[in-house]
Amino acid sequence: MTPIQYQECIEACIKCMNACNYSYVSSLKEYDLALLRDTIRMDRECADICGYAIQAMTRQSPFVAEICRLCAEICEACAEVCNRNVHIQCKNCIQACLDCAEACRQISEAVAVYA
Amino acid sequence: MTPIQYQECIEACIKCMNACNYSYVSSLKEYDLALLRDTIRMDRECADICGYAIQAMTRQSPFVAEICRLCAEICEACAEVCNRNVHIQCKNCIQACLDCAEACRQISEAVAVYA
Amino acid sequence: MTPIQYQECIEACIKCMNACNYSYVSSLKEYDLALLRDTIRMDRECADICGYAIQAMTRQSPFVAEICRLCAEICEACAEVCNRNVHIQCKNCIQACLDCAEACRQISEAVAVYA
Amino acid sequence: MTPIQYQECIEACIKCMNACNYSYVSSLKEYDLALLRDTIRMDRECADICGYAIQAMTRQSPFVAEICRLCAEICEACAEVCNRNVHIQCKNCIQACLDCAEACRQISEAVAVYA
Numbered sequence: 001m002t003p004i005q006y007q008e009c010i011e012a013c014i015k016c017m018n019a020c021n022y023s024y025v026s027s028l029k030e031y032d033l034a035l036l037r038d039t040i041r042m043d044r045e046c047a048d049i050c051g052y053a054i055q056a057m058t059r060q061s062p063f064v065a066e067i068c069r070l071c072a073e074i075c076e077a078c079a080e081v082c083n084r085n086v087h088i089q090c091k092n093c094i095q096a097c098l099d100c101a102e103a104c105r106q107i108s109e110a111v112a113v114y115a
Numbered sequence: 116m117t118p119i120q121y122q123e124c125i126e127a128c129i130k131c132m133n134a135c136n137y138s139y140v141s142s143l144k145e146y147d148l149a150l151l152r153d154t155i156r157m158d159r160e161c162a163d164i165c166g167y168a169i170q171a172m173t174r175q176s177p178f179v180a181e182i183c184r185l186c187a188e189i190c191e192a193c194a195e196v197c198n199r200n201v202h203i204q205c206k207n208c209i210q211a212c213l214d215c216a217e218a219c220r221q222i223s224e225a226v227a228v229y230a
Numbered sequence: 231m232t233p234i235q236y237q238e239c240i241e242a243c244i245k246c247m248n249a250c251n252y253s254y255v256s257s258l259k260e261y262d263l264a265l266l267r268d269t270i271r272m273d274r275e276c277a278d279i280c281g282y283a284i285q286a287m288t289r290q291s292p293f294v295a296e297i298c299r300l301c302a303e304i305c306e307a308c309a310e311v312c313n314r315n316v317h318i319q320c321k322n323c324i325q326a327c328l329d330c331a332e333a334c335r336q337i338s339e340a341v342a343v344y345a
Numbered sequence: 346m347t348p349i350q351y352q353e354c355i356e357a358c359i360k361c362m363n364a365c366n367y368s369y370v371s372s373l374k375e376y377d378l379a380l381l382r383d384t385i386r387m388d389r390e391c392a393d394i395c396g397y398a399i400q401a402m403t404r405q406s407p408f409v410a411e412i413c414r415l416c417a418e419i420c421e422a423c424a425e426v427c428n429r430n431v432h433i434q435c436k437n438c439i440q441a442c443l444d445c446a447e448a449c450r451q452i453s454e455a456v457a458v459y460a
Contacts, residue, residue: 014399025404028267028271029267033263052163061160062157077177125248132288136285136288162288169244175255278397291390293415307407
């Protein structure tokens with residue numbers, strides 16, 4: 001597994017972190033804020049693990065498989081929570097989360113096979 | 116699961132992060148640096164996941180079980196790598212890693228039962 | 231500047247991170263959520279820089295002075311924002327932020343003199 | 346200052362984090378490891394602050410100016426330390442650090458004017 005193979009997953013993680021943090025900031029400005037409590041919490045969770053996964057991949061961590069698997073789980077949970085809302089930032093976030101989850105699962109499985 | 120129940124594990128994580136980062140800095144100053152390559156890398160891995168787990172517990176993350184399980188795995192791997200060396204900072208690091216791994220596994224299992 | 235001298239500041243940072251993340255989670259559950267938008271954002275900012283400062287001190291970063299100065303500024307800003315609210319978690323957060331700011335400023339100045 | 350204006354700086358930070366972590370891993374594998382002690386430490390410092398700055402920009406932190414200023418300082422210090430070595434990973438790292446420092450200074454000044 002060379003760092004080059006991580007590139008696509010790193011980019012998916014960055015897009016996801018970006019979308020989650022944008023959803024987080026935008027949701028905190030919404031009028032119907034009370035409906036967005038879970039979204040706000042989950043956006044932070046997801047942005048944080050994406051940041052962690054990016055660091056891990058760029059430093060070729062021996063735990064990339066485990067970290068990316070966890071990242072995929074949190075991304076999927078975030079997509080599910082965002083799916084309950086109608087706001088545009090939540091809709092954009094869902095796709096970024098699902099793309100990131102898929103990229104992370106691929107890395108996780110590819111690395112686990114190599115190890 | 117109340118935040119109070121996390122307190123002991125948070126403290127074990129802080130001690131472990133402290134010991135790993137101390138081992139990291141001290142190892143980088145050693146004469147026989149070449150024997151410490153894996154230790155240096157693992158110390159950073161372990162300090163980083165401990166910091167991540169502390170944040171997760173203090174914000175009552177819905178993923179505390181998964182994050183603490185991963186933290187326990189990395190702590191155990193770090194203890195194993197440190198065990199190959201004779202340096203005092205590595206010896207101190209082993210115990211902190213094993214204590215942290217145990218505390219993280221307890222939290223992980225306790226939270227998983229509640230969920 | 232030895233790591234032992236950082237111990238008090240590390241503990242102040244942990245208490246502050248804890249108080250900020252507790253305020254964050256509690257605020258997201260409040261009925262009058264709309265009044266707490268700024269508090270929620272600031273709590274995350276403050277918890278994140280405290281986590282960063284802890285890592286930096288435990289690894290004896292050459293930038294401890296600069297990082298602790300930034301941490302002090304963010305802690306003070308967080309205390310100010312929390313001061314606008316009447317909630318108990320915000321009140322507890324203020325004191326932790328101010329204590330952390332003071333500890334960080336002391337470290338920042340002590341390290342800067344040494345450097 | 347809109348999030349779109351951060352995009353270029355975010356990308357410079359990612360490139361820098363990538364180059365620093367690559368230099369970190371590669372340096373730990375080098376034969377003349379003893380000459381690379383400072384580089385290894387600085388690479389980690391720089392990769393960590395870049396990761397922090399990326400999170401801060403994507404969540405539109407009120408402290409983007411201060412965080413990017415600190416990131417620029419650490420990038421410049423890292424470039425200086427890498428400059429002492431002849432290794433290819435260090436050479437690549439220097440340019441990424443200098444580019445990132447410039448992008449961070451621009452953001453820092455632009456945001457400070459707005460605030």
